[in-house]
Amino acid sequence: MVTLAEVAQHAGVSASTVSYVLSGKRSISATTRQRVERSIRELGYHPNAGARALASSKSNIIALMVPLRTDMYVPVMMEIAIAVATCARTHGYDVLLLTGEEGPDAVRRVAGSGLADGMILMDVELDDERLPLLRATDQPSVLIGLPADTTGLTCVDLDFRATGALCVEHLAKQGHQDIAVIGEAPAVYERHTGFAERTLDGLRSRSRELGVRLLHRPCEGGYDAMAVTLARILDERPGTSGIIVQNESAVEPLLALLRQQGRAVPEDVSVVAICPDQVAMQASVRLTSVAIPAQEMGRHAVEHLVAKLEGRGSDDVVLIAPELTVRTSTGPAPSRS
Amino acid sequence: MVTLAEVAQHAGVSASTVSYVLSGKRSISATTRQRVERSIRELGYHPNAGARALASSKSNIIALMVPLRTDMYVPVMMEIAIAVATCARTHGYDVLLLTGEEGPDAVRRVAGSGLADGMILMDVELDDERLPLLRATDQPSVLIGLPADTTGLTCVDLDFRATGALCVEHLAKQGHQDIAVIGEAPAVYERHTGFAERTLDGLRSRSRELGVRLLHRPCEGGYDAMAVTLARILDERPGTSGIIVQNESAVEPLLALLRQQGRAVPEDVSVVAICPDQVAMQASVRLTSVAIPAQEMGRHAVEHLVAKLEGRGSDDVVLIAPELTVRTSTGPAPSRS
DNA sequence: ATAGGTTGTCGAAGCGCTTCGATACCGAAT
DNA sequence: ATTCGGTATCGAAGCGCTTCGACAACCTAT
Numbered sequence: 001m002v003t004l005a006e007v008a009q010h011a012g013v014s015a016s017t018v019s020y021v022l023s024g025k026r027s028i029s030a031t032t033r034q035r036v037e038r039s040i041r042e043l044g045y046h047p048n049a050g051a052r053a054l055a056s057s058k059s060n061i062i063a064l065m066v067p068l069r070t071d072m073y074v075p076v077m078m079e080i081a082i083a084v085a086t087c088a089r090t091h092g093y094d095v096l097l098l099t100g101e102e103g104p105d106a107v108r109r110v111a112g113s114g115l116a117d118g119m120i121l122m123d124v125e126l127d128d129e130r131l132p133l134l135r136a137t138d139q140p141s142v143l144i145g146l147p148a149d150t151t152g153l154t155c156v157d158l159d160f161r162a163t164g165a166l167c168v169e170h171l172a173k174q175g176h177q178d179i180a181v182i183g184e185a186p187a188v189y190e191r192h193t194g195f196a197e198r199t200l201d202g203l204r205s206r207s208r209e210l211g212v213r214l215l216h217r218p219c220e221g222g223y224d225a226m227a228v229t230l231a232r233i234l235d236e237r238p239g240t241s242g243i244i245v246q247n248e249s250a251v252e253p254l255l256a257l258l259r260q261q262g263r264a265v266p267e268d269v270s271v272v273a274i275c276p277d278q279v280a281m282q283a284s285v286r287l288t289s290v291a292i293p294a295q296e297m298g299r300h301a302v303e304h305l306v307a308k309l310e311g312r313g314s315d316d317v318v319l320i321a322p323e324l325t326v327r328t329s330t331g332p333a334p335s336r337s
Numbered sequence: 338m339v340t341l342a343e344v345a346q347h348a349g350v351s352a353s354t355v356s357y358v359l360s361g362k363r364s365i366s367a368t369t370r371q372r373v374e375r376s377i378r379e380l381g382y383h384p385n386a387g388a389r390a391l392a393s394s395k396s397n398i399i400a401l402m403v404p405l406r407t408d409m410y411v412p413v414m415m416e417i418a419i420a421v422a423t424c425a426r427t428h429g430y431d432v433l434l435l436t437g438e439e440g441p442d443a444v445r446r447v448a449g450s451g452l453a454d455g456m457i458l459m460d461v462e463l464d465d466e467r468l469p470l471l472r473a474t475d476q477p478s479v480l481i482g483l484p485a486d487t488t489g490l491t492c493v494d495l496d497f498r499a500t501g502a503l504c505v506e507h508l509a510k511q512g513h514q515d516i517a518v519i520g521e522a523p524a525v526y527e528r529h530t531g532f533a534e535r536t537l538d539g540l541r542s543r544s545r546e547l548g549v550r551l552l553h554r555p556c557e558g559g560y561d562a563m564a565v566t567l568a569r570i571l572d573e574r575p576g577t578s579g580i581i582v583q584n585e586s587a588v589e590p591l592l593a594l595l596r597q598q599g600r601a602v603p604e605d606v607s608v609v610a611i612c613p614d615q616v617a618m619q620a621s622v623r624l625t626s627v628a629i630p631a632q633e634m635g636r637h638a639v640e641h642l643v644a645k646l647e648g649r650g651s652d653d654v655v656l657i658a659p660e661l662t663v664r665t666s667t668g669p670a671p672s673r674s
Numbered sequence: 675a676t677a678g679g680t681t682g683t684c685g686a687a688g689c690g691c692t693t694c695g696a697t698a699c700c701g702a703a704t
Numbered sequence: 705a706t707t708c709g710g711t712a713t714c715g716a717a718g719c720g721c722t723t724c725g726a727c728a729a730c731c732t733a734t
Binding site for chain 2: 001044045046047048049050051052053054057059061064066068074075077078081082085086089094095096097098099101102108109112113114115221222223249252253255256259260282283284285
Binding site for chain 1: 715716719
């Protein structure tokens with residue numbers, strides 16, 4: 001293992017000079033710099049992470065806390081995680097993967113040990129138990145998701161309220177009067193995951209404004225649960241001509257069931273999904289959808305955190321504006337006959 | 338930030354004593370130990386990761402390199418990653434998330450900087466460019482997946498050869514004579530991802546042994562591609578009564594298409610999937626399947642790596658035996674009429 | 675009673691790096 | 705000629721921890 005001292009000796013300079021060449025924190029003459037850089041290359045030098053962390057009290061590591069559950073939004077979570085890792089690297093940071101399992105303890109451990117310079121939390125609940133700790137330790141952090149109380153916190157999320165509104169608007173504009181919403185599993189609403197409630201809020205208030213009827217039903221996802229949910233919806237509101245789905249694992253079952261019942265999409269029923277673009281495009285019908293911008297969220301989170309770590313950050317809430325992409329699953333409402 | 342020295346002072350002992358209490362590397366009297374532990378608790382002491390890494394030249398971090406692609410086996414990858422993180426924690430290790438993006442450079446960087454004590458590589462290709470480096474730097478590592486040449490490497494994977502054989506066996510035993518295999522996307526075979534070829538190998542040799550006809554077709558996944566692939570298969574082998582799918586994103590489209598064509602599962606066609614249990618159970622038909630044991634693979638990988646790091650490891654290849662779970666998508670072959 | 679072995683504790687020497695003066699040199703301004 | 709502000713470099717002091725050798729204090733077998 002090559003050390004700074006060896007590089008210094010090889011280049012005929014002092015250790016501190018090499019360090020300054022590396023960090024650029026003091027001016028170094030061009031000739032010296034080149035000599036040092038050459039030695040670094042020739043010896044294949046890599047600075048030792050531990051020593052660096054100790055001396056500078058910065059680890060250049062960002063901790064990313066992902067939910068332990070693997071039963072929901074898996075592709076989204078994965079995409080965010082990868083975006084975070086990739087983006088962090090471009091800023092010179094590595095990413096430490098923490099699972100939700102340890103819960104608040106992980107926050108304590110990471111903050112206490114100086115393992116990471118800051119952390120990004122995913123799957124934040126409305127009243128998350130990690131938040132008090134985060135505030136108390138003033139650990140630089142960014143949340144992906146929106147808790148109930150955001151004071152003193154930096155958050156990034158899709159504007160789910162606007163997302164809901166946008167979906168209703170799109171359908172209403174096409175003349176749909178009776179709209180059904182197939183939501184996440186009941187457990188999600190019970191856990192108060194925020195995004196689900198905000199979406200619902202947007203859906204409801206916009207439909208009220210536009211004077212369309214809205215029926216919301218949570219759904220476990222999967223074929224059987226979807227069958228039951230859909231039957232109930234059509235029973236209660238036979239005139240339903242627009243459906244909004246916010247549940248990845250309900251999308252394909254829904255389409256299969258509609259097909260099976262002889263309801264054509266979009267001639268008889270229009271479907272709007274809130275899901276990653278990939279899901280919308282891979283489905284058996286190209287779905288009109290509002291994308292969940294996983295990459296963008298990951299990138300934003302990292303950039304905000306890095307800004308904080310460099311002292312130019314601020315606490316604020318970034319809501320990404322939703323974008324609705326029209327594909328072939330929505331069209332004008334069938335004329336009422 | 339509380340330091341070791343402060344704990345020592347508070348407990349009225351020397352710093353080294355505290356260190357030995359923490360590490361257990363030398364015997365400490367019960368009374369002293371308790372006094373120290375109390376001080377640690379009272380002061381809320383957390384050892385500094387950087388200092389520890391520097392002094393002991395062990396970071397207690399495992400690097401996990403995940404593929405950058407988010408278009409394949411996402412749930413499996415995620416599950417493995419989470420299993421790795423969770424299991425690593427039980428052994429006192431944290432996990433550093435590296436994306437495939439940096440490629441071999443990441444190996445160099447991590448090995449050189451002492452950032453991680455060892456690494457786990459996912460999505461290993463038959464002739465992976467990271468392998469030479471791994472061998473050269475004798476970086477402790479474990480691969481998830483099987484490269485062409487495993488000398489000097491430790492690998493963990495599902496025994497895909499046996500998996501293929503098992504699927505054929507199950508169908509053959511039920512009297513199916515004409516079996517179709519819907520495989521991964523052509524790109525996967527071109528990339529020589531190993532597992533696909535090994536599965537195919539198992540499928541082919543077992544079907545030869547059992548005297549059943551086998552037709553293998555790669556498939557992009559998604560509804561449209563599946564429609565084309567299925568049509569071709571049924572055109573070429575109208576008598577096909579058993580289908581084996583190894584492609585998560587083809588499963589649901591396949592079932593939808595069969596339903597649409599009036600082919601009942603399992604009365605007319607039996608379907609066996611090679612996929613995570615969750616996919617098999619959430620599908621519109623409970624699928625008979627061979628599970629991809631993501632958790633187990635992650636756990637194995639960590640345990641092997643930890644063993645290596647503690648000096649009791651050995652280079653070997655662990656192939657996890659496949660298990661076929663019979664659900665409701667397979668049954669006796671329809672009588673030939 | 676003495677040598678020999680345990681057991682429990684301490685002090686000090688680093689691990690490889692960053693960073694803060696201090697120093698030496700240069701040209702420009704007085 | 706002297707002073708001043710810059711620039712380029714060095715030396716040394718730590719960062720917080722681990723670990724090794726030393727050393728008391730004690731127990732046991734002779």
